[in-house]
Amino acid sequence: MKKKLCSLVLLPFLLLYAFPVGAVEKEERTWQDETMYYLMTDRFYNGDNKNDTEINNNDMHAYQGGDFTGAASKLDYIKDMGFTSIIISPVFQNADAGYHGYWITDFYETNKQFGSLKELQQLVKEAHDRGMKVIVDFPITRVSPAHPWVKDTGKAEWFRAKSEQQEEKWLGPMAVLNLENEAVKQELMKVGKWWIEKTDVDGYYLSDAVHSPISFLQDFSKEVKQQKSSFFLLGEGSEEEDIERFKEAGIDSMMNAKLSASLREQFKTVNQPSDQSASLLNETTEKDSFLSANYFDSNKTARFTKMIEQENMFPGTRWMLAFTYLYTIPGFPVVYYGSEVALNGEEGVESHRLLSFKEDQELIDHMKKVSELRQKLPALTKGTYEPIYDKDGMTVFKRQYQDETIVVAVNNSDKAQKVVIPAEELNGNKELRGLLSGGMVRPEEEKFTLIIDREESEIFALAEKTGVNKLFITALAAVYVIFMIFIYLVWKRGKAARASND
Known part of the structure; x- marks a missing residue:
C-alpha cells in the first residue's frame, strides 16, 4: 500500500x-565546441617523485616537480571544471632549468624532468579515454643557445643573426631559427610528424606563429595534416598582427591577443566600457571561417589577477564576470592553469607559480555552470553575435543559431542596472528564462526589461511562455x-x- x-x-x-524546454538538436562536436585549459607541466602537479632529480622548491627559476604522470592524475579535475581539451607546455628536452619548455636542446627526446615518452603516451591515452583532446605547445622560431645545431658550423645558415621579434626577459638570449631555410623547414616538419606518430596528440600550439613566414606555415600545416587529417593548429598571435591572414597558411585558429588586451582592461575593474571588445568581436564574426581563441592571460603575460589586485578589486567576483563573457562570445575559450583559483603573479616566473589546488569553490562552480551551458547550447558556439546594449559597464548581446536564441547580460558596474529591449528584437510571444540564477522575464508593453545586480551576470534562453x-x-x-x-x-x-x- x-x-x-x-x-x-x-x-x-x-x-x-x-x-522540457525544446533545444537545438546536438550536432557533431567540432573544434569550435572546445574549451581549452593550458597547463605548464612543471608547475601543475608532481605525480612521480622518481624524476625529481633537479627540483628546488626554494627557487622559482628551478624545476618544481610537475610531470606527465601528475597531469594524467588530474585529468578528472580538469574535466570536472568543464574543459574538453588540454594544452601542455613544450615536452622536449631542455637546457638546465628549462622548466617552461622553451630552452630546447633536443626535439626528439622528452624532458626527463617531466617523464618518459611512455608516460607522455599514457597521458594522451588517458585524456582520449575521457573524451578529451591533447595539444602540445610546439615552439617553432627559437631554441636554446645550447642546442647542438647552434654549435654545428655546417648549420650556420639555420639561424638568423638578429631576431625581429621581441625577446621575453625571463627567457633570456635565444637562438632564432631561419624558417626560410629549406633544411630547417624540413627538419621541423619531420619533428612535427614524428610526435604525432609516437603520441597520437590532436594538435600543436605553435608558439610565436605570428613571427613565422606564411610559406613555412603553409608547408608545415600540409605535412602534419597528411599525417593526421583532423589535426588542429593553434597559433600564438600578437596585438599588432591581423590574425586573419594566417588562415591562408592552414592555421586553424589564432590566439586573439588584441581582444585579450581589450578584455583585460574591460574586466579589471567596474564601470569599464565594452565597446572596443564588441567592435573586435564583430570583426571576428564577419570572418566566420576562422576561429578566434579567446583568453585573459597566458604563460607569456602577467596574470589577470595581478591587474585586478592593482585596482583593489576582489578577484573572485572579477573572474566570474570574465568567465561568463569569455564562455559566451564568438570563438572558443583558452584558460591558463590556476585561473580557477585566481592565481596571481607578474609576467614571467611569478606568473608560473606552482598550483596549490586550494579550490575557490564558488569560482569553480561558476566555471562549471557556464561551461555546461556552452556545451549544451549551440548558439554559444556556432551562433551569430549581435550587441544589444552597452553603457557604463553594462553589456548585453544576443547569440542565435537556427531556432535557438540566447541573450547574455553582464553588469560590470558598481550598481544595479536596468536594460529595456524592444520585444521585436527578440520575440514578444516568448519569454526569457535565466539559466545561471533562474528567474524569468516576460514582455510587458512590447518590451523586455532586464534587471541585473551589480557585478552579476545572467544567460537567458528565449523560450515558449510557460502558462497553464x-x-x-x-x-x-x-x-x-x-x-x-x-x-x-x-x-x-x-x-x-x-x-x-x-
Missing part, C-alpha cells in the same frame, strides 16, 4: 518533467480523483473489517 501511495504522490512531478498546461492540469486532476477513490476504498475496507469483528 505504501508503495502505491508513494507512486501516486510522485506522479505529478514525473509528469511535470516530461515537458492543460494536459498537466488534467493529469493532476486525475491523480486527485484516483487518490480520493483510493482513500474511500481504504476507509470502506476498514469499516467492513470492524463490522465483521463486532
Whole structure:
C-alpha cells in the first residue's frame, strides 16, 4: 500500500518533467565546441617523485616537480571544471632549468624532468579515454643557445643573426631559427610528424606563429595534416598582427591577443566600457571561417589577477564576470592553469607559480555552470553575435543559431542596472528564462526589461511562455480523483473489517 501511495504522490512531478524546454538538436562536436585549459607541466602537479632529480622548491627559476604522470592524475579535475581539451607546455628536452619548455636542446627526446615518452603516451591515452583532446605547445622560431645545431658550423645558415621579434626577459638570449631555410623547414616538419606518430596528440600550439613566414606555415600545416587529417593548429598571435591572414597558411585558429588586451582592461575593474571588445568581436564574426581563441592571460603575460589586485578589486567576483563573457562570445575559450583559483603573479616566473589546488569553490562552480551551458547550447558556439546594449559597464548581446536564441547580460558596474529591449528584437510571444540564477522575464508593453545586480551576470534562453498546461492540469486532476477513490476504498475496507469483528 505504501508503495502505491508513494507512486501516486510522485506522479505529478514525473509528469511535470516530461515537458522540457525544446533545444537545438546536438550536432557533431567540432573544434569550435572546445574549451581549452593550458597547463605548464612543471608547475601543475608532481605525480612521480622518481624524476625529481633537479627540483628546488626554494627557487622559482628551478624545476618544481610537475610531470606527465601528475597531469594524467588530474585529468578528472580538469574535466570536472568543464574543459574538453588540454594544452601542455613544450615536452622536449631542455637546457638546465628549462622548466617552461622553451630552452630546447633536443626535439626528439622528452624532458626527463617531466617523464618518459611512455608516460607522455599514457597521458594522451588517458585524456582520449575521457573524451578529451591533447595539444602540445610546439615552439617553432627559437631554441636554446645550447642546442647542438647552434654549435654545428655546417648549420650556420639555420639561424638568423638578429631576431625581429621581441625577446621575453625571463627567457633570456635565444637562438632564432631561419624558417626560410629549406633544411630547417624540413627538419621541423619531420619533428612535427614524428610526435604525432609516437603520441597520437590532436594538435600543436605553435608558439610565436605570428613571427613565422606564411610559406613555412603553409608547408608545415600540409605535412602534419597528411599525417593526421583532423589535426588542429593553434597559433600564438600578437596585438599588432591581423590574425586573419594566417588562415591562408592552414592555421586553424589564432590566439586573439588584441581582444585579450581589450578584455583585460574591460574586466579589471567596474564601470569599464565594452565597446572596443564588441567592435573586435564583430570583426571576428564577419570572418566566420576562422576561429578566434579567446583568453585573459597566458604563460607569456602577467596574470589577470595581478591587474585586478592593482585596482583593489576582489578577484573572485572579477573572474566570474570574465568567465561568463569569455564562455559566451564568438570563438572558443583558452584558460591558463590556476585561473580557477585566481592565481596571481607578474609576467614571467611569478606568473608560473606552482598550483596549490586550494579550490575557490564558488569560482569553480561558476566555471562549471557556464561551461555546461556552452556545451549544451549551440548558439554559444556556432551562433551569430549581435550587441544589444552597452553603457557604463553594462553589456548585453544576443547569440542565435537556427531556432535557438540566447541573450547574455553582464553588469560590470558598481550598481544595479536596468536594460529595456524592444520585444521585436527578440520575440514578444516568448519569454526569457535565466539559466545561471533562474528567474524569468516576460514582455510587458512590447518590451523586455532586464534587471541585473551589480557585478552579476545572467544567460537567458528565449523560450515558449510557460502558462497553464492543460494536459498537466488534467493529469493532476486525475491523480486527485484516483487518490480520493483510493482513500474511500481504504476507509470502506476498514469499516467492513470492524463490522465483521463486532
